[in-house]
Amino acid sequence: xxxxxxxxxxxxxxxxxxxxxxxxxxxxxxxxxxxxxxxxxxxxxxxxxxxxxxxxxxxxxxxxxxxxxxxxxxxxxxxxxxxxxxxxxxxxxxxxxxxxxxxxxxxxxxxxxxxxxxxxxxxxxxxxxxxxxxxxxxxxxxxxxxxxxxxxxxxxxxxxxxxxxxxxxxxxxxxxxxxxxxxxxxxxxxxxxxxxxxxxxxxxxxxxxxxxxxxxxxxxxxxxxxxxxxxxxxxxxxxxxxxxxxxxxxxxxxxxxxxxxxxxxxxxxxxxxxxxxxxxxxxxxxxxxxxxxxxxxxxxxxxxxxxxxxxxxxxxxxxxxxxxxxxxxxxxxxxxxxxxxxxxxxxxxxxxxxxxxxxxxxxxxxxxxxxxxxxxxxxxxxxxxxxxxxxxxxxxxxxxxxxxxxxxxxxxxxxxxxxxxxxxxxxxxxxxxxxxxxxxxxxxxxxxxxxxxxx
Numbered sequence: 001x002x003x004x005x006x007x008x009x010x011x012x013x014x015x016x017x018x019x020x021x022x023x024x025x026x027x028x029x030x031x032x033x034x035x036x037x038x039x040x041x042x043x044x045x046x047x048x049x050x051x052x053x054x055x056x057x058x059x060x061x062x063x064x065x066x067x068x069x070x071x072x073x074x075x076x077x078x079x080x081x082x083x084x085x086x087x088x089x090x091x092x093x094x095x096x097x098x099x100x101x102x103x104x105x106x107x108x109x110x111x112x113x114x115x116x117x118x119x120x121x122x123x124x125x126x127x128x129x130x131x132x133x134x135x136x137x138x139x140x141x142x143x144x145x146x147x148x149x150x151x152x153x154x155x156x157x158x159x160x161x162x163x164x165x166x167x168x169x170x171x172x173x174x175x176x177x178x179x180x181x182x183x184x185x186x187x188x189x190x191x192x193x194x195x196x197x198x199x200x201x202x203x204x205x206x207x208x209x210x211x212x213x214x215x216x217x218x219x220x221x222x223x224x225x226x227x228x229x230x231x232x233x234x235x236x237x238x239x240x241x242x243x244x245x246x247x248x249x250x251x252x253x254x255x256x257x258x259x260x261x262x263x264x265x266x267x268x269x270x271x272x273x274x275x276x277x278x279x280x281x282x283x284x285x286x287x288x289x290x291x292x293x294x295x296x297x298x299x300x301x302x303x304x305x306x307x308x309x310x311x312x313x314x315x316x317x318x319x320x321x322x323x324x325x326x327x328x329x330x331x332x333x334x335x336x337x338x339x340x341x342x343x344x345x346x347x348x349x350x351x352x353x354x355x356x357x358x359x360x361x362x363x364x365x366x367x368x369x370x371x372x373x374x375x376x377x378x379x380x381x382x383x384x385x386x387x388x389x390x391x392x393x394x395x396x397x398x399x400x401x402x403x404x405x406x407x408x409x410x411x412x413x414x415x416x417x418x419x420x421x422x423x424x425x426x427x428x429x430x431x432x433x434x435x436x437x438x439x440x441x442x443x444x445x446x447x448x449x450x451x452x453x454x455x
Contacts, residue, residue, distance in 0.1 A: 049368070055100035056092050059119055060085065061111040061130030064311075065328045065389035069107050070396035078107070080129065081392035083324070083385040087147070088129045090381075091365075091372055110303055112285045113358075120360055127365055131355040139358060145370040147382075148355040150322040154280075154347035155329070156273065157315040158340055159262030164420040167257040171250065172427060180217060180246075187213035187239055194232050216240055219247035269346045270294060273318055281309055281317045294349075312404045313340050320349055324386060328399075331390045335401045 060067045060080060068081040080089055080099065092099050102123045111119065113132040120128045131147060132139070162170070188210030215221065216239035267273045273280070274296055284300040299317060301309070310319045313329065321329070326343040333339045359366055376382045393399040 049095065051095045051097040053096060053098055056095065056097035057100050057102065057124070057126045058088050058129045059102060059105065059111075059116065059123065059125040059127075060088075061113070061116045061128070062108065063110055063130060064307075064398060065393055066131060066324065067129050068392050068396050068398065069105075070398070071107070079396075081396065082389065083382065084129055084131060084147070085392075086385045086388070087372070087376065087382075088127060090376070091127070091369065094372060095368060110307060112283070112303055114285060117358055120358070125360065126363070127359070127369070128357060130357075132358045133350075134354040134356055139356075142358050142361065144357040144359060144366065145373045146354040146356050147373055148324065150324055150353050150355055151345070151348050152320055152322055152350040152353055153326075154270075154273065154344050154349075155310070155313075155319045155321045155326065155341045156267055156344050156347065157278070157318070158338075158342050159264045159266040160338070161260035162257060162263045165422045166263075167254070168421075168427075169423045170257060171253060172423070183242070184209065184213045184217055187216065187235070190235050191232075194229075194235065198229070212236075213239060216243045217246060219243040268342075268344045270296065273347065278318050279316075281306055281319055314405070315340055315407075322353075322355075324389070327386065328389050328393065332399055332401075336403045340403075340407065 058080075060069055062069055064082070066082045066084040068079075068085055070079055070081070071077070072079050078101075080086075089099065102119075102125065111130065113130070116128055116130050117132065119125070132143075134140075134143060134146070185208060188207055191210055191212060192207040216236075220243075265272070265276060267276050267278065277297065279297040279299045280294070281299045281301060283303050283306045285303065287298070287300050296318075306319075309317065310321065311329075313333075321343065323343075329341065330343070333341065357369060359369070376385075390399070394401075
């Protein structure tokens with residue numbers, strides 16, 4: 001159990017037994033000493049003092065989705081939402097206080113944790129509506145009970161699947177075509193050599209592009225010559241066996257590619273990110289020696305630009321995100337045609353971080369905040385607030401239900417379309433052009449031979 005104690009001894013209840021009475025110091029809002037009967041009321045301090053509708057000055061950091069400030073379109077009043085925002089509203093309700101913001105708070109202005117801590121001390125804020133990570137032992141006297149346990153891991157762009165039209169291009173690449181052409185030429189050479197040894201006259205076309213060898217490689221049926229021998233039968237058997245194997249390999253490759261594997265390598269760890277040379281975008285205020293030890297290409301930007309790039313899911317970089325932030329972005333991705341990012345637990349900068357409220361010095365709100373944190377986590381109210389993040393962001397019109405960058409995704413499902421046969425049509429056109437060229441060449445050669453015979 002978190003110790004329920006005031007950080008400043010001067011603010012602890014001064015109780016002294018004098019017969020049947022004791023004295024109780026009330027720090028807020030009356031600032032007076034009360035004399036009470038020992039039998040009348042509890043000797044111990046109340047967990048949630050009564051503030052009698054006095055203002056509770058809070059400073060929201062407006063880091064979405066934990067803390068959200070927006071103006072309700074129906075009532076015109078400002079609403080504090082998000083898991084931290086709802087916690088502060090509940091705290092004000094438990095204390096019977098009214099929320100009040102400093103004049104320096106501007107809607108949409110995000111405060112860095114260092115800036116938040118400095119403003120809390122300068123503006124005499126009661127409770128900061130923002131969380132900081134517990135990183136140094138010096139923070140311990142000024143923090144609350146941990147409000148959130150989280151991971152800080154990498155958001156990595158998803159490798160997009162192979163488009164359907166590129167599947168046929170991969171199967172019919174230059175290397176595969178050259179291998180198939182070499183096999184056809186070898187079998188054509190063997191068949192032509194056999195014909196020559198048996199007294200038949202082979203033609204140059206059969207030697208270079210044998211019709212029987214081509215049909216056998218493609219797995220089609222082919223006819224034998226009338227004059228066959230044991231050697232020619234062995235050649236036909238090898239040709240049919242090779243054609244069966246090539247057809248099976250082609251069908252297996254086509255079936256594998258139709259499952260839409262990623263077009264490029266999918267990084268999942270820091271080493272993978274370094275391999276594909278993706279830069280890590282960081283808030284310049286968070287740039288430390290520990291970040292530089294990651295051996296990644298770092299791109300420090302200001303806070304606004306960093307949030308803009310990450311919230312729009314720019315796929316040119318990778319980003320650090322907490323588990324809670326990723327829950328929101330993952331829900332947003334469901335409205336996109338395809339998901340664009342993944343959250344890799346193999347690339348975590350901090351596997352477990354404690355997010356707490358860093359309170360002002362000698363704050364008497366320490367005990368009420370700790371008590372309420374324990375109650376909300378025990379009752380499941382905190383988890384409900386987390387699940388309301390997407391609704392809060394949508395109500396504040398801070399989230400897009402469509403891709404903010406309007407990316408063009410390759411189509412990977414549905415019926416086959418004419419555009420998917422682009423490379424097949426291109427290949428047919430090239431083959432027809434080659435056949436016409438060969439036909440014209442044969443006509444020219446034939447006419448030249450006829451002209452020589454006449455002369």
